[in-house]
Every structure is written in structure tokens, then in C-alpha cells.
Amino acid sequence: MIFTSSQPLLVVVALAFAALATTADAATLRGTVQTNHIVREFSLVGPDAKVVAYSLNDTSAPRYEARIKRDGSWQLDLPDPAPYVEPAVVPAEKEEGAGEPVASGPPKSDVYLLKYKLRGLRMDQYRLDVRPSKKPGQPPLLFARKYDPTYPISSALYLSDVAQLPLLDYPLGTHSYFQSVQDFNALNYLWMTIKSPMILMALGAFVLVSLLPKMMATLDPEDAAEMKESQKAMADRMAALQSGDWKAALDSGAPVAVPAGKSGGPGATGAQAGGGSKARKRN
Structure with missing residues (x-):
């Protein structure tokens, strides 16, 4: 078979297009x-309906x-992840010396957040995870998991x-922008x-x-007198605290003396006076 000068060029172009398509x-x-x-x-939704993927590895990357x-069908093209590199084998250090080799971990994946608009x-x-395939020439691995926005x-x-x-979704509900009168x-x-x-405080x-x-x-x-004395002592303490006189505030907390002539004797405390009143009632 005789090839013309343009046939090899067409073959190269066809192979290039095949590689790009792959x-x-x-x-x-x-x-x-x-x-x-x-x-x-679905035709009633509007012409601006679309899906958007945001890169989480690089926030400055463009959205797709x-x-x-x-x-209702759609097709989203994402960039290929970095080629798979065989993880380096690092010997595990032990007390007696180098031990068994340990792999450095799984290949890194490109993470995207997919939203419907x-x-x-x-x-x-x-959440989309795009990982490179371990076998050369194989397409990358794509994993999709539902994501709840209330969680990380x-x-x-x-x-x-x-x-x-492929993903199969349906509308979950409608957004309510107004409240019924x-x-x-x-x-x-x-x-x-x-x-x-x-209102409750008032x-x-x-x-x-x-x-x-x-x-x-x-x-x-007698109980009314004790309550008035307690209120007066509390008012004096609050006034001393507001003025910064801590000594007077502490002294104002001392037991209040009941005037002479009341039950419990002169100089008796309010608690003792109350006890005498109760004892008199029991008698």
C-alpha cells in the first residue's frame, strides 16, 4: 500500500484527538x-440550572x-489528579535498629464539593474524591458521598x-422565602x-x-423590726460596696442588735430575739 504525504499527518492527528478524548x-x-x-x-425549572464543583484542596482554583x-441529565468534567507515585518505603526505627519497611500512605486525592444550582x-x-489510578493508563478513581452541610x-x-x-437525584423540597400572613x-x-x-421583670x-x-x-x-434592720444592713453594705469601702461593707454584715426591752434582753442578737418570740408563743 502506498501512503501519501498527508496520510501520516492524519494518523497523528487522529491519535492526538483520541488521547485528548481519553x-x-x-x-x-x-x-x-x-x-x-x-x-x-424539569423544563419549568429554568435555563440557568447547573451543577457546580468547588475545589477544597485549593480555594483559589476555579470552580467547574x-x-x-x-x-435533567448533566455531565461535569473535572481535571485529572496528579499521577500516582509509588509511596516511598521508609524503614521503621526501633530500639535495636532498622526494622520492617513501612509505606508512606495512600495516594492523595483531589476533593471537591458538588452543589446543585x-x-x-x-x-x-x-463530597467528590478523585484519586489517581495505580495502574498506568487507567482512568482515575471517582468517589461521591452525600454531604450534610451541618457537619464538617x-x-x-x-x-x-x-x-x-452516575448520580441520580431529585428535589428534596422548596426554599420558603416568604411567610404567609x-x-x-x-x-x-x-x-x-x-x-x-x-414584661416579666416589670x-x-x-x-x-x-x-x-x-x-x-x-x-x-418583732419580726417586722428584724426585717427592717436586715434591709437597713443590706442597704448599708451595698452603699459601702459602691463607694469602695470594703471594711465598712464587711462590718455591716455583723449581727444586728435589738433595742433593750425586747425579748431576749439588751444586746441580744436578732436570731436570739426571734427565738425568744417563738418560745413565748410555745408557752
Whole structure:
């Protein structure tokens, strides 16, 4: 067979295109979005529906996007990871000398966060791990795991199983941007007002101010005198603390003496006076 001068060039170009196609398909992720009771027809979602992959290894790296077709299918091309390098074998050091060789660990993978950009719809998110193959000429290994945004991205490794490829997803729900208007209800409004902390504090202060004088009027005169002396001592202590006189604040905490003529004798403490009052009642 006789080859013309242009045939070898065509063969080289064909081989180059085949190599490029193989490289492009090496790290390709495919998926489909199914319709359900939330979305009856995917064509109604909008023309800007897409999937986006963010690199977690390098935050400055560009994001990779793919449009979602009207039938719900999509195809996302990711860059190939670094070629697999056989891990170095390092001898484990022991007390007696070098021991058995130990591998340096598994190959490093490129990590991505996959999100759906669908207006008004909630979708699952995925953690993507792209690892180089140990065999030369083989496509890289691609793993997808569902990711819960309320947890760290590393939690997907042990909280989620590896998803089957191609991915098959459906809308989980819709985003609620507005709140429905409710009819005015006086009881609900009153309850919302009463359970406010400021309102509760005001009610507590009102109860103390209104009920404390009545409680003081019904007390025994000696008990009322003791309570007044205790309140006066507490007020003196607070005033001393505010002025910075710590010595006076500590001295104001001493037992309060009851005036002479009261039960318990002159110079008796408030506690002793109270005890005499109770003893007199028992007699």
C-alpha cells in the first residue's frame, strides 16, 4: 500500500484527538435529576440550572460548572489528579535498629464539593474524591458521598456511603422565602407580650412593690423590726460596696442588735430575739 504525504499527518492527528478524548473522559462525572411531586416537569425549572464543583484542596482554583439539560441529565468534567507515585518505603526505627519497611500512605486525592444550582429547590450536596489510578493508563478513581452541610466536610467519609455512579437525584423540597400572613389574634398577641423577659421583670417588680407592704403589715412587730434592720444592713453594705469601702461593707454584715426591752434582753442578737418570740408563743 502506498501512503501519501498527508496520510501520516492524519494518523497523528487522529491519535492526538483520541488521547485528548481519553483524557477528557478520565475524570468525568455524570448524573440525572429526576422529577417528582415537587417538580412535575424539569423544563419549568429554568435555563440557568447547573451543577457546580468547588475545589477544597485549593480555594483559589476555579470552580467547574455543567449545565443541566432539559431532560435533567448533566455531565461535569473535572481535571485529572496528579499521577500516582509509588509511596516511598521508609524503614521503621526501633530500639535495636532498622526494622520492617513501612509505606508512606495512600495516594492523595483531589476533593471537591458538588452543589446543585436550581432556583427555589433544595438538593443533596456531595463530597467528590478523585484519586489517581495505580495502574498506568487507567482512568482515575471517582468517589461521591452525600454531604450534610451541618457537619464538617470530612464527616462524609464516615457518615455516608459511596453513592452509585452516575448520580441520580431529585428535589428534596422548596426554599420558603416568604411567610404567609396570619389573621390578628388578640390572645396570641397578649401571650407574646406577656412572655417577653422585660414584661416579666416589670410584673415581678410590681408584685413585690404592691404585696410587700401588705405582708409587712401582717407580720409580728418583732419580726417586722428584724426585717427592717436586715434591709437597713443590706442597704448599708451595698452603699459601702459602691463607694469602695470594703471594711465598712464587711462590718455591716455583723449581727444586728435589738433595742433593750425586747425579748431576749439588751444586746441580744436578732436570731436570739426571734427565738425568744417563738418560745413565748410555745408557752
